[in-house]
Structures are given as C-alpha cells and as structure tokens.
Amino acid sequence: MNWITNYVRPKIGSLFNRREVPENLWTKCDECGSMLFHRELAENLQVCSKCGHHMAITPRARFEALFDGGAFNTVPVEQPTTDPLHFRDQKKYPDRLRAAQRKTGEAEAMLVAEGEMGGVPIVAAGQDFSFMGGSMGMYVGNAILAAATRAVELKRPLILFSAAGGARMQEGILSLMQMPRTTVAVEMLREAGLPYIVVLTHPTTGGVTASYAMLGDVQIAEPNALICFAGPRVIEQTIREKLPEGFQRAEYLLDHGMLDRVTDRRALKDELTVVLRMLTHMPAQVRGDLPAPAATSEAATEGASATHPPATAES
Ligand SMILES: [Zn+2]
DSSP, X not given: OOHIIIIIHHHHHHHHHHSOOOGGGEEXXXXXXXXXXXXXXXXXXXXXXXXXXXXXXXXXXXXXXXXXXXXXXXXXXXXXXXXXXXXXXXXXXXXXXXXHHHHHOSXXXXXXXXXXXXXXEEEEEEEOXXXXXXXXXXHHXXXXXXXXXXXXXXXXXXXXXXXXXXXXXXXXXXXXTHXXXXXHHHHHHHHTTOOEEEEEEEXXXXXXXXXXXXXXXXXXXXXXXXXXXXXXXXXXXXXTSOOOTTTTBHHHHHHTTSOSEEOOXXXXXXXXXXXXXXXXXXXXXXXXXXXXXXXXXXXXGGGXXXXXXXXXXXX
C-alpha cells in the first residue's frame, strides 16, 4: 500500500461522501450517458436534452403534458376478479400486484382519462410499462373497453398510448382473451365513425401488437421504440441469422410501411391535435385568445370576431 491508497483516496472519498446527494435527483441517459437533473428531465417529458433519447414516462405524467392545462378526469374501470388462477411463481400473483401498486401509485397497468387536447375533446388511454411490464391482463382489457365505451358515449376520438411486454402470464388464457375483446372495442369506435389513434411507445411487444395496438386509423410511434410480436433475440435464435440494423425499431417499421409517422414526444401534442382536427372536421387550432394584431387596421376589421371588437374610431 502506498500513500495514494492510504491517504489520498479516503480523503477524496470523504469529500464526496460528505454532501450526500439524494440518488433520485439525477438520471443517467441510457443512450449517451449524460447526467440529467430530474426536474429538467420531467419538463422535457423524460426525453434526454442532449441526445433526444426517449425514456419511459408514466401515463399520468404524459396526460398532464397532453391535456390542456394538465386538466383531465380519469374514467373509472371495472375491477376484474383478482388472481382467478391462483397463480404463483417465485411470488404469489396478488403480492406482485400489490408491490406494483405501491411502486407506481396506480391501480393497474392502464390509465384512462378524458379531457381536452389542443381544444379537441378526447378520451385517452395510457399503458404503464412500470406496472408489471405494462402487461395486458383482464384489467387492461376492461380499461380499453371502458375507454372505447366512453368515447362512443361522448362521441370523442380515442388516443391510445401502448407500452407492453405482452400478455400477463399470471392470468393465462384469460389475458389472451383480451385480444379479441379489445379488437371488439376498436370495432365499436369504427362503427361509430370515431377516430382511433395509436401511439406506440418503447417497447410495444407480444399480444398487444397482435390486437389493439395495430388497429389504429393512424399509427404513430415514438423514436427508436421497439415494436414487435416476437423480439429480435427470439427471432435471431430461431432463424440463426443476423438481423439488420435497427430491426423492429420505429424508424425501420416506418420505412417498411408499418407506421404512418415517427414523432418526437415533445412534438406529439401538436401533431395529434392537427391530425384529430382534420379527422373531426374542426378548423385549425388558434393559439391564444387575443384579437389578431392586424385588427386595428381597416382592412382587417371585417375578419375580427364579435367577441373581441377592435378599438376603432367608431366607439
Ligand atoms: Zn442522452
């Protein structure tokens, strides 16, 4: 041992340990390794400000950014029978559920809400990957059905944000039955002539991509999102061939005609608003509610609305 290990290192160590930084204040970007301050990251919708890498975001945080003024009402979802198969792996299924509820503060892996986005009344459903991998069980099926029913009732478009590892194995065949069930829910929207838009986020895999996540009238994905039925590793092992670069990623799927758009999360609200306004025959969004600045000139007075009379000589 020399003086570096005996003296210098403990001294440096004590300097850094003295001010104990709470661990959750900084998040490391998985892509570029930048340290990002939690508040800045939340303001940026969990997108790395250095490289644009999209990290996971909870449906609640997403809805707060998506709905005008962050205001939305949650739509109640019917609670299914818990643990009908009495499933047990390393842990009992109800214990896993309770642990996920404690961790996320949410009832289940999908949140349904209604409100206005860019002035368009909508219903939105968001899948929570942090809740047991966003897995599709009976609750998620109920949530999609509740969202579609509510949308039809209010004659509003439905926007669904998918993020899932697939079906919930703890519910066995009952989780797989949600595939036809959710397809029927999407069909209800189609029959009512209401737009159904899917935003695929990282990762959307398994049975979810074999049902409601691929049935949108418009299919949008977030950058670099993995979207597949069977994952690249499984395919590689099965066919024993090297897969092309970026295989099953959003941009690759866009190039191959599986998606309509790949959109940055920070631009998503504006883009969804434009698409919805076009599909529901609404005029383009007007930003702000001040009268147009040209209203003072004579040429523009005819265009000024009655609610904001321009200050002209007539008054
Ligand atoms: Zn980054």
